[in-house]
Amino acid sequence: MDKAKGRMKEAAGALTGNKDKKAEGRSDQRKGTAKEKKGHLKDLLK
Structure with a gap:
């Protein structure tokens, strides 16, 4: 979700x-990428 929100903000800022x-x-x-990686790491450790 953060990645999508970030893309929207970046595009708005560029325009x-x-x-x-x-x-x-x-x-x-x-932030979104970091959360995603953290989630993948949790999945690996389960």
Whole structure:
């Protein structure tokens, strides 16, 4: 979910020229990726 939200924010920032919104979107995407990897690791350890 965070990855999708991040993509939307990044796209909105790119369209409007808002560098802060674009950076916030990239940050959200990284959070989503980290959560995804954490979930995969939990699955492996079960």
